[in-house]
Amino acid sequence: MSDCIISLQGVTKEFGTKGGKVVALRDINLDIERGDSFGIIGLSGAGKSTLVRTINLLEQPTEGKVLFDGNVLTGLRSRDLNLHRRKISMIFQQFNLLMQRDAIGNICFPMEIAGVPKAEARARAEELLKVVDLEDRAHSFPSQLSGGQKQRVAIARALASDPEVILCDEATSALDPKTTRSILKLLRQINEERGITLVVITHEMGVIKQLCNKVAVIENGEIVEQGDVDEVFTKPKTRAARKLFFPDSEDRETAETRTATKNRLRLVFNEKTAYKPIISNMILETGEPVNLLYANLDALLDEQIGQMVICLSDNKEAAERQKAYLIKEGVDFTEIPEDSDYYDYPLHGFGEEVTE
Amino acid sequence: MDTGTLVSLLGEGLLQTLYMTVLGTLMSYVIGLPIGVSLIVTGPNGIRPVAIYNKVMGFIVNVIRSVPFLILMIALMPYIRKVIGTGIGTSATTAALVVAAAPFVARLVEQSLLEVDPGVIEAAQAMGAGNFQIIRKVLLLEARPSLLNGAAVATINILGYSAMAGIVGGGGLGDLAIRYGLYRFQPSIMWITIIVLVILVQILQEAGIRLAARMDNRIN
Numbered sequence: 001m002s003d004c005i006i007s008l009q010g011v012t013k014e015f016g017t018k019g020g021k022v023v024a025l026r027d028i029n030l031d032i033e034r035g036d037s038f039g040i041i042g043l044s045g046a047g048k049s050t051l052v053r054t055i056n057l058l059e060q061p062t063e064g065k066v067l068f069d070g071n072v073l074t075g076l077r078s079r080d081l082n083l084h085r086r087k088i089s090m091i092f093q094q095f096n097l098l099m100q101r102d103a104i105g106n107i108c109f110p111m112e113i114a115g116v117p118k119a120e121a122r123a124r125a126e127e128l129l130k131v132v133d134l135e136d137r138a139h140s141f142p143s144q145l146s147g148g149q150k151q152r153v154a155i156a157r158a159l160a161s162d163p164e165v166i167l168c169d170e171a172t173s174a175l176d177p178k179t180t181r182s183i184l185k186l187l188r189q190i191n192e193e194r195g196i197t198l199v200v201i202t203h204e205m206g207v208i209k210q211l212c213n214k215v216a217v218i219e220n221g222e223i224v225e226q227g228d229v230d231e232v233f234t235k236p237k238t239r240a241a242r243k244l245f246f247p248d249s250e251d252r253e254t255a256e257t258r259t260a261t262k263n264r265l266r267l268v269f270n271e272k273t274a275y276k277p278i279i280s281n282m283i284l285e286t287g288e289p290v291n292l293l294y295a296n297l298d299a300l301l302d303e304q305i306g307q308m309v310i311c312l313s314d315n316k317e318a319a320e321r322q323k324a325y326l327i328k329e330g331v332d333f334t335e336i337p338e339d340s341d342y343y344d345y346p347l348h349g350f351g352e353e354v355t356e
Numbered sequence: 357m358d359t360g361t362l363v364s365l366l367g368e369g370l371l372q373t374l375y376m377t378v379l380g381t382l383m384s385y386v387i388g389l390p391i392g393v394s395l396i397v398t399g400p401n402g403i404r405p406v407a408i409y410n411k412v413m414g415f416i417v418n419v420i421r422s423v424p425f426l427i428l429m430i431a432l433m434p435y436i437r438k439v440i441g442t443g444i445g446t447s448a449t450t451a452a453l454v455v456a457a458a459p460f461v462a463r464l465v466e467q468s469l470l471e472v473d474p475g476v477i478e479a480a481q482a483m484g485a486g487n488f489q490i491i492r493k494v495l496l497l498e499a500r501p502s503l504l505n506g507a508a509v510a511t512i513n514i515l516g517y518s519a520m521a522g523i524v525g526g527g528g529l530g531d532l533a534i535r536y537g538l539y540r541f542q543p544s545i546m547w548i549t550i551i552v553l554v555i556l557v558q559i560l561q562e563a564g565i566r567l568a569a570r571m572d573n574r575i576n
Contacts, residue, residue, distance in 0.1 A: 058478060085483065113480070161484075
């Protein structure tokens with residue numbers, strides 16, 4: 001049996017509003033294994049924030065069970081729930097630090113709540129300031145810190161209670177790209193070195209790619225797809241997932257260029273093929289032009305993954321030679337049917353080993 | 357009236373006023389602060405919503421606040437006499453002050469606590485903090501600057517009430533102004549008490565603002 005630390009079973013959440021009932025989460029089943037860095041991605045309004053908040057019962061599910069480390073959290077008395085909550089830390093988009101306490105005071109806060117003796121808490125807080133690289137800002141107040149520094153204090157605070165899990169609710173969405181990278185690096189380090197399970201809520205694919213090994217895609221309150229990040233990323237099965245992985249493609253192309261072109265292929269490059277000049281060699285070898293419609297290259301937990309949409313020659317025989325070349329080079333590809341958006345078609349036959 | 361008598365009259369009046377203001381404010385907070393906290397905690401977005409308590413307590417606070425202080429004081433006189441033995445003088449006035457000011461203080465406290473970022477409260481809940489820990493360590497401490505500003509407003513208000521009580525023999529500077537300035541046609545005494553009151557209010561307001569700013573870690 002797998003070592004499951006968080007398990008949501010049939011979780012449904014409804015909100016009563018003036019306009020009637022709104023279903024924010026619908027029958028969510030989710031198992032997160034110990035040590036995972038589990039990403040939950042979705043567009044705003046998909047329900048991802050509600051989902052993460054049901055894990056520590058900040059949001060009470062209308063139906064279903066939440067298990068943490070084998071214990072059922074739903075239905076517990078608040079005193080017992082609070083004991084479990086100390087093992088599930090949380091960091092937030094808006095940091096949520098106490099404005100009237102300095103950095104070290106903020107880090108001591110969860111230990112105060114848990115009744116850790118003052119001197120011991122202080123020593124541990126100083127230790128944690130080093131972990132997040134802020135030893136010189138121990139007595140700065142949040143108003144004197146930058147966004148990135150505030151999130152570092154929040155991360156140190158999250159570590160203070162020696163948690164099993166850290167829930168990250170859009171933890172980098174208020175930060176600039178450079179600071180985002182450094183915070184993601186810190187979180188990854190915490191996940192890898194301390195074995196702390198991360199649950200990462202985000203609307204940005206980049207965050208998932210840099211931080212997570214598992215991902216679930218949520219849309220309209222339902223999990224539509226989940227699995228290993230490289231699986232889901234290279235072989236997305238649902239439209240929701242593909243839309244997240246082809247960001248802005250709708251803005252960059254007109255409906256005509258998306259659908260009118262024939263003979264389109266979607267190529268996926270892995271770490272073996274990403275560095276080779278496949279396309280230029282294909283042109284040289286076959287003597288046939290290729291039209292490039294979309295391309296990007298990404299680091300997936302430091303592995304290069306690329307995808308490309310190209311348009312082959314109109315000449316049927318030439319197109320066959322081009323495909324043969326790709327097979328020879330070991331590049332995964334699928335044909336995109338005419339009249340469909342390239343991010344909006346089922347990936348038939350995808351994932352079979354291509355023999356050389 | 358010679359200067360010596362005037363000075364001793366003013367001194368006595370000032371002391372009585374300070375006594376009523378300080379004691380009245382303290383006791384108003386002893387009652388009003390917990391009520392204010394309870395209104396926030398039991399409110400619809402509070403950490404422990406109790407709709408019935410919140411509605412009833414809110415209603416009581418509003419009822420008392422809607423009665424003008426002088427009328428409330430006169431209405432309360434017989435009851436105050438029963439409880440503390442006298443219906444006039446500084447002690448009776450202080451008792452009336454507390455009844456009138458505690459609901460006002462409760463609303464001030466409620467307003468201050470409303471300013472606390474709900475995200476910070478949520479963070480504390482996520483850490484496993486109990487409701488009393490959240491009240492003590494998050495609500496009251498995060499709202500401290502605003503609470504101190506509110507306390508200055510409350511003190512000045514209570515000072516004003518205490519002066520008003522002079523009309524029914526409440527003691528203090530207001531009493532002095534009415535007895536000498538109005539009944540004995542000595543407007544100079546009335547003006548002197550007014551000046552003393554103005555100075556008192558200035559000192560209190562300034563002290564409140566400075567203390568609140570010094571206690572606020574968001575600015576420096």
